[in-house]
Amino acid sequence: MGCSGKRGGNDDPSFIYLGAIQSTSPLFWSSLWAVSRSRFRPIRRAFSCFSSTSTDRRHVRKRPVNARHSFAAMTQDVQGHDLSGATTEAVTAYDQAVRAFNLVHGNAVGLFEEASQAAPDFAMAYLGKAWVFALANDPGLMTEAKALVETAGSLMLNEREQAHRAALTHLVQGSRAAAVAVLDRHLMRYPFDLVAHQGAAVTDGFLGRFPWVRDRSARALPFWSKDQPGYGTLLAMHGFGLEEAGDYTRAEDESRAAAELEPLSFWPHHTVAHVMEMTGRPEDGLGWMAAREALWSSPGHMNQVHIWWHKALFHLELGQHHAALAIYDGPIRATQRPVALSLTNATALLWRLDTLGCDIGARWRDLAASWQGHADGKCLVFTDIHAAMAELRSGQEALVERRLQAMREASATTIEAAGLYRTVGIPIVEALAAFHRGAYLEAVELLLPVRFDLWRIGGSHAQRDVIDWTLTEAAVRAGQRDVAVSLAHERLATRSRSAPNRRFLRHAEAIPD
Numbered sequence: 001m002g003c004s005g006k007r008g009g010n011d012d013p014s015f016i017y018l019g020a021i022q023s024t025s026p027l028f029w030s031s032l033w034a035v036s037r038s039r040f041r042p043i044r045r046a047f048s049c050f051s052s053t054s055t056d057r058r059h060v061r062k063r064p065v066n067a068r069h070s071f072a073a074m075t076q077d078v079q080g081h082d083l084s085g086a087t088t089e090a091v092t093a094y095d096q097a098v099r100a101f102n103l104v105h106g107n108a109v110g111l112f113e114e115a116s117q118a119a120p121d122f123a124m125a126y127l128g129k130a131w132v133f134a135l136a137n138d139p140g141l142m143t144e145a146k147a148l149v150e151t152a153g154s155l156m157l158n159e160r161e162q163a164h165r166a167a168l169t170h171l172v173q174g175s176r177a178a179a180v181a182v183l184d185r186h187l188m189r190y191p192f193d194l195v196a197h198q199g200a201a202v203t204d205g206f207l208g209r210f211p212w213v214r215d216r217s218a219r220a221l222p223f224w225s226k227d228q229p230g231y232g233t234l235l236a237m238h239g240f241g242l243e244e245a246g247d248y249t250r251a252e253d254e255s256r257a258a259a260e261l262e263p264l265s266f267w268p269h270h271t272v273a274h275v276m277e278m279t280g281r282p283e284d285g286l287g288w289m290a291a292r293e294a295l296w297s298s299p300g301h302m303n304q305v306h307i308w309w310h311k312a313l314f315h316l317e318l319g320q321h322h323a324a325l326a327i328y329d330g331p332i333r334a335t336q337r338p339v340a341l342s343l344t345n346a347t348a349l350l351w352r353l354d355t356l357g358c359d360i361g362a363r364w365r366d367l368a369a370s371w372q373g374h375a376d377g378k379c380l381v382f383t384d385i386h387a388a389m390a391e392l393r394s395g396q397e398a399l400v401e402r403r404l405q406a407m408r409e410a411s412a413t414t415i416e417a418a419g420l421y422r423t424v425g426i427p428i429v430e431a432l433a434a435f436h437r438g439a440y441l442e443a444v445e446l447l448l449p450v451r452f453d454l455w456r457i458g459g460s461h462a463q464r465d466v467i468d469w470t471l472t473e474a475a476v477r478a479g480q481r482d483v484a485v486s487l488a489h490e491r492l493a494t495r496s497r498s499a500p501n502r503r504f505l506r507h508a509e510a511i512p513d
Ligand SMILES: [Fe+2]
Pocket: 270, 274, 306, 310, 460, 462
């Protein structure tokens, strides 16, 4: 049997994996490990092939000598993974696509398509594109991801590719934790698999589990050498994991080093920005942004809108509301895409400015129009919360009622996010609606108990802060002096110079006892 072509029947030696791949039970993995041990290259053998960084040697490599079947020369990616159905020409585009995916710089989707057009049986070209779409958490793109996973299912897949397909199958069904469970185990065997690292990292991000990004990359890094292609990407992931776990000094050091290795990468630049946000260094943050603006603001940066959002937050921390609003009106609107996660940036910024008393004008209505069709009340709590903000402040309360109804229906199903919708997502959107209509006490009562589980909506600490920000402002407006003063002090403990935090305390202390 060759390494490409359609999947065979039950006599196909790979079929046993395909039949079992949906399972994530320990038995599945132990049996997969036992069977595959005789057929696939273990970690240490894989590691040895990375001593050379020569791109000339990487693409065509013989199967391991202990393989039970006779295979033709197998095409590999730049990290040394065998690629079913690939050709040398297709792998060139594929490697560029993976790099674009990892750096969030470049047209990953177009490059994955180029790879699949050059080699129609190239499974990872379809699965790579599916990762891009599935991680967008946008209903329309999720449907496209599902179709790509089905296409890959009709192709010959090796062990690594089957793990990707299994993880994606879970993900497109809304089972994020199961998807990460597959990838987490997979990465113990394939520590160089940067597509899997990024898939697991971003998916964990939607589960509020960024600290796992630290641990998953930490256990892989010892297998890597610093001159290996992609090392900077893995180091950057570790840096972001450290940041979200609160290890800010190491996060900044590692991310600065990763930014040197991968100047165009979104991740290390972004992590240093987070460190400066979380440790109350907005001037340093603006300096970091200015010094590297040519690197992160070029058109190839697919998520530069999020970097602009971070820059606007630095201005807010300094009390420079007009500068933040100018970023909203200029680069944020110019660089955001009609995708749910992209739209959260503009929404969260506008909500903060709105609560600070800035004149938002027609911006909310434009933004609410952009949201339509991109958050459906059952895909991701995080995006539903942001869509609801835009709907409320544009005066379209009926849309929020419809969203809440969809969220209530989702909470009554068996989908993974059902419990999160019930205990966190719905109370938050109800609280936002209460805040919008001036029922501030109700907003406080809804949000206070939710704080303990807020991490579960995913996103970063900086992103989720919009909820604590709203709670603090609600307490001020409700005249609840003890709550407002307490929350303001809590915020000032980590960012004592923050203009919004000092404003919260000033307003809280002005409430009569
Ligand atoms: Fe961020």
